[in-house]
Amino acid sequence: MPKTTTEVLPANAGGIARAAQLLREGGLVAFPTETVYGLGADARNGEAVARIFEAKGRPRFNPLIVHLDDAAQARKIALFNDTAERLARAFWPGPLTLVLPLRPGAGLSALVSAGLETVALRVPEHPLAQALLKEFAGPVAAPSANVSGRISPTRAEHVLEGLGGRLEAVLDGGPCAVGLESTIIGLAPGPVLLRPGGLPVEVIEDCLGMPLGRGKEGAKPSAPGQLASHYAPQAAMRLNAEAAAPGELLLGFGEMACDLNLSPSGDLVEAAANLFHHLRQLDALGAGKIAVAPIPERGLGRAINDRLRRAAAPRPAS
Ligand code: AMP
Ligand code: MG
Helix, strand or coil: CCCCCCEEECCCHHHHHHHHHHHHCCCCEEEECCCCEEEEEECCCHHHHHHHHHHHCCCCCCCCEEECCCHHHHHCCECCCHHHHHHHHHHCCCCEEEEEEECCCCCCCCCCCCCCCEEEEECCCCHHHHHHHHHHCCCEECCECCCCCECCCCCHHHHHHHHCCCCCEEECCCCCCCCCCCEEEECCCCCEEEECCCCCHHHHHHHHCCCCEECCCCCCCCCCCCCCCCCECCCEEECCCCCCCCCEEEEECCCCCCCEECCCCCCHHHHHHHHHHHHHHHHHCCCCEEEECCCCCCCHHHHHHHHHHHHHCCCCCC
16 A cells, blocks of 8 residues: 555644544544554544555454444444443443444444444543544544554554554554453343453453353454464464473563563563563564463453464464
8 A cells, every 4th residue: 555654643632633633534543542552544434444454454354343432422333232231331431342233324334344233332441542532523443553463552663663654643642551452242132252351351240240151253254263363473472381492582470580571470460561562572582482471361361361372373374
């Protein structure tokens, strides 16, 4: 696609106004949320949405999450059942995405939901995301602002490294606090867990008073397993490693000898916030292979392990 100049916008009223103006003009603007940086476009503008897929190299069958500034806006786009209402009240704004039946005539480009009758919605909590959505006053489609299949960006620099020249601007809000993509719950009718993420499954199950079913992230799994490899660094990955083998760099967790540590104190929240940046740093050190210490399968550890398994999955030939 043609190269454009990517503006780096400051986290102030001027930066937010410019970002909203570019979105109105059909531009692509990356912005911080509490999970990762999103690559935003006006969800009603088919050409702008098409540019998201082009910039990322994202398969068209993989639908996008639409970001709104509050639940009232979300209700204009999708149909909420009782469970959806309960989750929205408990966890929005926050790192939770709900997949709901699309309201007929909602006005979104069909590309956003990959032609499905459901749509993924989220109300982010990050103050800059909130300010941008309020200023723009419309639905913003935004997948993670990285080349498809690679590591999600948790800093503005990561966005520029992967997509610089393919978007109009990035709003720089510094590092993302959560560092993992949103948890996705399917509610058509559901509730099923489609993707573990920044809101722990246990917290959602406590709220609903029942275990979540298990679904499959990404609708239209026309090519099952196609998205098994995702979040991938350049280096090969080996999981559940107790020590580094020759030629490996070790990504640790808890007190241990290692090259970089996700959380020396064994804190899963800290580990989640560090995960993607640490993987990028190990890549930058020229690791041929990254060995990763075991991460407990509870709380945010479930989402961390999900990302690590996909990062370690066999990659399509390119
Ligand atoms: P990303 O924003 O890059 O984290 O990707 C958004 C995720 O939401 C992808 O895994 C999509 O497959 C998923 N998603 C979006 N819309 C839907 C939908 N209508 N049904 C199921 N999954 C969805
Ligand atoms: Mg993504």
